[in-house]
Amino acid sequence: MATRRPVIAANWKMAGSQQLGEEVLEKFKLLPSSSAEVVICPPSVYLDSLQQQLSKHSSELVNHRISLGAQNMSHQEFGAYTGETSGAMLKEFGCSYVIIGHSERRRMYGESSDIVADKFIMAQKMGLTPILCVGESLAAREANRTFEVLNGELNAVLDKVGIMAFDNALIAYEPLWAIGTGKSATPEQAQEVHAFIRQRLTEISPFVGEKIRILYGGSVKPSNAADLFTRPDVDGGLVGGASLNASDFVNLCRIASESE
C-alpha cells in the first residue's frame, strides 16, 4: 500500500480571529515536530495576517509543514463579480490550497456540482490545490443512497476535469449529518466510504486512486481522531469546530502524525 502523508486541515468557517492564528502557531512551537501536513483555512480577510505570522515564526516552525488555504473561491478568473475572491488573489496572499464544494456552500449558496467543477478547474489553473468536499445527507444515508450521492458528486467533477486532475487534489468526505453535530461517523462508516471513493478512482487510474489523500470531516476531535485516522483509507481530517481551539487542533495534528 502506498504511504500517504496525513493532512490535517482547519476550516475555521466564519469564525476565528487574528488572535487565534497567533495562538495556533504558538502551540505548534511547543510541539517538537509533526509529520502531518497542516493546512489552515481561515476566513480570507485573515489570510494576510496569518501569512505574516507564519513568516514571523518560520524559524521556530521548521519541523512543521504548515500551509494556508482558503474556504472558497470564484470560478471566474477576474472581473465584475462583487464580493468574490479570485484564485490569483488567494495565491497572492500565500494560499496553496482551497476548499471547493463544501456542503455549506452547496446547500446555503446554491453551488451546483457544475459550478463546483468549474471552481476545481480554476483553482488548479491558478496553482492552488483543491480540497474537494463530498458527502451525503442523513436522508440519503437512511435511504441507502450514500454511494449514489457520492458517485454523482465525484462524476460531476471527473467528467469535466478528467482523472489526472485528481493527481493534484485532495478529497474530503464530509457526511452532512456529522458536520457540527458532535456526532462523527464511526471509523467503520468513514473507512467504508473512503474505500469506496478510492476504489472509484482506482478503477479509472490505479496511480491516482492509490495516491490521493482522502480526509474525513464531521465532528473530528481529539477523542475520536486516533480511531478515524488509523483506518487504512482515512488520510487525515478536515476539522471545523475543533480547529477553533488551538490546543485541540495542534493535538489533532500530533495524533495524525502518530497514525502515519
Ligand SMILES: O=C(CO)COP(=O)(O)O
Ligand atoms: O464542515 C466541517 C469541516 O469542513 C466539519 O465541521 P465540524 O468539525 O465542526 O463538524
